[in-house]
Amino acid sequence: MKKWIVTLLLVTGMVDSYSQGTQLTREALRQKSGNQRTAGWIMLGGGTALAVAGIITFSHSDFLSDGSGTDAGGIMTVGGVLLDLGSIVLFAASSRNARKAARMSFRSQPALLPRPGGLGVRPVPSLTLQVRF
Numbered sequence: 168m169k170k171w172i173v174t175l176l177l178v179t180g181m182v183d184s185y186s187q188g189t190q191l192t193r194e195a196l197r198q199k200s201g202n203q204r205t206a207g208w209i210m211l212g213g214g215t216a217l218a219v220a221g222i223i224t225f226s227h228s229d230f231l232s233d234g235s236g237t238d239a240g241g242i243m244t245v246g247g248v249l250l251d252l253g254s255i256v257l258f259a260a261s262s263r264n265a266r267k268a269a270r271m272s273f274r275s276q277p278a279l280l281p282r283p284g285g286l287g288v289r290p291v292p293s294l295t296l297q298v299r300f
Contacts, residue, residue, distance in 0.1 A: 196268035200261045207257035214250025217243050 221243025275290035
């Protein structure tokens with residue numbers, strides 16, 4: 168029984184270790200960057216409009232007899248500010264993906280490949296990514 172458990176754990180670890188995430192191409196990264204930038208602008212515009220509407224509701228809440236405008240205006244203002252802050256995250260991610268797409272390129276890399284007479288080095292076209300530290 169112990170052998171089966173150990174074997175199962177090892178096989179599970181190997182299956183997970185050989186899997187690789189999806190590789191994004193330059194075009195996919197550009198598309199993702201554009202989508203994130205569009206979502207960032209929508210969040211920024213919507214958040215600003217919501218915050219302004221909340222401020223207006225808050226400032227005119229003295230006309231309401233039950234005082235519910237104060238609570239609603241405050242909640243709208245806070246929600247609008249949070250949307251504006253969330254748009255900053257999307258703009259940063261968009262910029263990061265755009266930079267990553269700009270650094271990706273196709274190059275011929277030397278690779279050690281089997282040949283009929285043994286091993287030989289042949290150029291293989293590959294997608295490269297420059298990582299700067």
